[in-house]
Amino acid sequence: MTPTFPADVTQVGLAVDVAAFAMHAGELRVLLVQRGELPHARDWALPGGLVRGGEELHEAALRVLHTETGVELEPRHLEQFHTFGEVGRDPRGRIVSVAHLAVLPHGTVEVSSGGHTLGAEWLSAHRPPPLAFDHRSILDRALTRLQLRLEYANLALEFLPDTFTLPELQGVHEAILDRPLDKRNFRKRLLAQGILTPSGERRVGVGRPAQLYRRAKSARAAAL
Structure with missing residues (x-):
């Protein structure tokens, strides 16, 4: 005999929504x-979209990211960060969404419309346009999560190429926190953490060549 749910159990749709970030x-x-x-x-x-039968949540997140925006590159970071299940969040029925945070590779990732979307664009994370459903709440919580991950997971490094300067790394922190940081204190704290190692190269440009750094092997292992 096939097990059935009690008659008073509401049918619920399972969805994923993806807050994908990048530096531009x-x-x-x-x-x-x-x-x-x-x-x-x-x-x-x-x-975002509904999860298909037999589909893992991270697979659904990658699928909607690809089909709705045309992004083909794998995120450098993808994690579930909160479940949104408030009654009435979707007028089509009871939909529970597992929200994912994604960091896309360094540089401008080209996007295009797909699926049932009219367009896709990279817009300001801190000052976005009005958003549908409860997506502003999802975005706000994703930003909070991203800011917390700066402190204990060095997630800012995922926004940069393999080698980078300290000003570039500070720029990522400032962009995520949406506020300026003291240059001297920032460098002192980051270098004391042991998460960076000099690459042995310098970037030549205007003025004095800048020392390039990369993520230390110990920091990479700790982030996994």
């Missing part, structure tokens, strides 16, 4: 899509 011209941006169907047609939203 020194600014932290989030990947948003413009919805092409009701509800909230033409409004901006985080990429």
Whole structure:
């Protein structure tokens, strides 16, 4: 006999929403899509959708990220960070969403519309346009999570190429925190943590060549 749920149990849809971040011209941006169907047609939203049968949650997150925005590159970081299940969050029915935080590779990742979206763009993470559903709450919590991960997981390094300067690393921290940091204190604290190692190379540009750093092997192992 096949087990059944009690008659008073509400059917619930399981979804994923993805807050995908990247650095663009020194600014932290989030990947948003413009919805092409009701509800909230033409409004901006985080990429998301229902989870398919037999699909793992991280697989669903990667699928909607690809189909709705055209992103083909694997995120450098992907994690579940909160479940949103408030009654009435979606007018189509009871939908519980497992929100994911993603960091896309360094540089401008090209995006395009796909699925049921009209467009996809990298927009300001701290000052986004009005968002559909409860996606502003999801984005705000994702930003808080990202800021916390700066302190104990060195997540800022995932926004940079393999080698980088200390000003570039400080720029990522400032963009995520949305505030300036004292240069001297920042460098002293980061170098004391032992998470960086000199690459032996310098970046030549205007002025004095800048020392390039990379993530220390011990820091990489601790982040996994």
